[in-house]
Amino acid sequence: DQQVKQNSPSLSVQEGRISILNCDYTNSMFDYFLWYKKYPAEGPTFLISISSIKDKNEDGRFTVFLNKSAKHLSLHIVPSQPGDSAVYFCAAMEYGNKLVFGAGTILRVKS
Amino acid sequence: SAVISQKPSRDICQRGTSLTIQCQVDSQVTMMFWYRQQPGQSLTLIATANQGSEATYESGFVIDKFPISRPNLTFSTLTVSNMSPEDSSIYLCSVGAGTGNEKLFFGSGTQLSVL
Numbered sequence: 001d002q003q004v005k006q007n008s009p010s011l012s013v014q015e016g017r018i019s020i021l022n023c024d025y026t027n028s029m030f031d032y033f034l035w036y037k038k039y040p041a042e043g044p045t046f047l048i049s050i051s052s053i054k055d056k057n058e059d060g061r062f063t064v065f066l067n068k069s070a071k072h073l074s075l076h077i078v079p080s081q082p083g084d085s086a087v088y089f090c091a092a093m094e095y096g097n098k099l100v101f102g103a104g105t106i107l108r109v110k111s
Numbered sequence: 112s113a114v115i116s117q118k119p120s121r122d123i124c125q126r127g128t129s130l131t132i133q134c135q136v137d138s139q140v141t142m143m144f145w146y147r148q149q150p151g152q153s154l155t156l157i158a159t160a161n162q163g164s165e166a167t168y169e170s171g172f173v174i175d176k177f178p179i180s181r182p183n184l185t186f187s188t189l190t191v192s193n194m195s196p197e198d199s200s201i202y203l204c205s206v207g208a209g210t211g212n213e214k215l216f217f218g219s220g221t222q223l224s225v226l
Binding site: 002004032034036041042043044045046049089091093095098099100101102103104 | 115117120151152153154155156159169203205213214215216217218219220222
């Protein structure tokens with residue numbers, strides 16, 4: 001039972017363009033959402049989060065959008081840089097409970 | 112934030128043996144979490160380790176297979192027992208931040224291959 005789904009295993013984007021990573025969830029009780037980035041041979045690092053009371057959160061080049069009615073969130077990276085090439089995990093939780101992760105999307109930013 | 116040191120970083124083990132993974136945090140934390148990432152899969156929580164009490168295991172994970180120790184507030188170990196090739200995964204320890212442990216900090220992971 002995959003409660004958090006990242007349907008695109010990989011994404012390739014040209015440097016300077018926008019990267020859009022998508023994530024869908026099924027549990028309507030989730031009220032907090034996060035994105036993590038993972039480089040090879042490293043643990044995931046927290047990138048950005050959003051509470052269910054908001055529909056957008058921005059941090060520099062990174063913006064997360066939440067569409068609760070569609071149970072969908074997305075991460076926008078603009079402009080994309082080669083150093084952004086990594087695996088991106090979407091995660092969700094019902095506050096106070098465990099984080100549930102998606103399977104990840106490999107982002108490749110071509111220079 | 113927290114700095115988490117995890118070792119070994121990788122190991123190749125024979126079927127039927129056991130491997131103990133160590134996790135050291137640079138600050139005292141109440142809860143430590145152990146995750147597994149099988150190839151092509153998401154990160155799955157194995158158990159939550161609380162200092163001074165037995166670990167709490169998620170559905171599908173049992174103490175006999177994944178015994179956990181938590182002797183103090185900065186250290187934990189996870190043992191993968193009686194290994195089979197299906198145990199080949201990345202194992203990650205993490206600690207939480209925020210009132211609901213909603214932000215996790217991860218160690219660098221242990222890449223385990225079982226032959």
